[in-house]
Amino acid sequence: MSNTMRAIAVKGGKGPATSLYVDSIPKPVPAAGQALVKIKAFGLNRMDLLQREGLYPLPPQAPETMGVEFSGTVEEFGPDGHEDFKVGDEVLGLAYGVWSVGAYAEYIAVSTKMLVHKPKQLSWEEAAGVPETWITASQALFLIGEFQEGQSVLWHAGASSVSISGIQLAKASGAKAIYATAGSQEKIDFLEKELGVTKAFNYKTQDWAAEIQQATGGAGVSLIVDFIGATYFQGNLDAAARDGRVVLLGLMGGGKLPDGVNIAPLLFKRIRIEGSTLRSRDEEYQRKLRDTLVDHALPKFCDGTFKVFVEKIFPFDQILQAHQLLESNTTKGKIICVVE
Incomplete structure (x- = not known):
């Protein structure tokens, strides 16, 4: 198994959308209480634009890789603290807590406190648009x-x-x-x-x-x-x-x-x-919000009461076009990228 993976990076560390490119970086290794998730799709958020331009004050533990919400499958765990998750589980989650890489990548190592079991009623693309926005x-x-x-x-x-x-x-x-x-x-x-x-x-x-x-x-x-x-x-x-x-x-x-x-x-x-901000909050605060999502919103995704509005889906290597669409301020709902 390869020890590297594809991830989206910014030439020079910050810049316009044209600075985005696909890089090869080390594949993360899950630490205690973390799961390694193979990402299927990730959502774009306005904070990504600010981070790309060097205008977003990142928390000390945040990586340079952008992306805060994703859907995917659990591949392995670090030691301890798996909650009720198993290898192979379909999940959606937040790239918060202490983590080594953002969600604009093929894999992410993230605290299981930030994961949610994906309802079968949601597609990978819809699920990737839930965590950041609904929380x-x-x-x-x-x-x-x-x-x-x-x-x-x-x-x-x-x-x-x-x-x-x-x-x-x-x-x-x-x-x-x-x-x-x-x-x-x-x-x-x-x-x-x-x-x-x-x-x-x-x-x-x-x-x-x-x-x-x-x-x-x-x-x-x-x-x-x-x-x-x-x-x-x-x-x-x-x-x-x-x-x-x-x-x-x-x-x-x-x-x-x-x-x-x-x-x-x-x-x-x-x-x-x-x-208020969410990204700089401590892990227990974010976990409480995750539990609120699970208790109150998740059942309504399952019965169709709540709907995830997806404006457009882009392949991973069209991240430039995805960012340009988000910058246009013409969208109604989520822009999602899928990792082939």
Whole structure:
């Protein structure tokens, strides 16, 4: 058996999508509590673009290889801590904890605490699009946002994979109303007609904060999940309900607030704003989120209540095209690469 494997690397360590290439690197060896998984497919995430460009602050234990979610089969174990997994098991998982290589590769050695048994109802490609997006959405909605049945929620970047997951989670959890923002009429139609959101707003042509106020009779929304940051800060304060919460998951609109931001609503509405990341969390925190996914979401994948929306599937050696599509901001759902 070869001691090397194919993996996606970046020429010079960082650069544009054209810097991506297929490299040959040492095949990882599972340590205590880890499984070696032969990867069938992996999902792309926006953090991959930032990491590729050298703009993502990696945790100390993170490898240079990109990729945080995958599906595949268990090939072998390191000593100890296998939980209920066996060689040959079909799994999906997160490339978190202490690991030696990311998911853009043929193999990964990863803690069994980050693995989930793959439902037979999901394809390899669908399964690879579950871990990062659904766990992030669950974390934002329940753990940080403390969402309760009968509340309302606004998902920014509504056609992103995390928001698509979160919209389904909120709907299944009894949301009174679900709103979203997106950047095209095609995405608006998708959100309203296919996902069933109460109302979606085009941030390019509409004042979404004012529209939210109008749609809610001035009450605002209980919870806002935001990936944009600075340019949406004022709108979030205006659209939040009294005692509302804003969960900040990204800074696509920058981290420096524009001049003239009025923070008075923060005080008078008693708004709570909390930022969060997942990748830098400790292994036990991530395991708790994995267990939440297994308990609450997995059964709904099996019965068809929840759906993984896959925009396009690329072969491993077309990672350049996959990254370029993700950068276009035109997708509705996951971009997946398969390892032949």
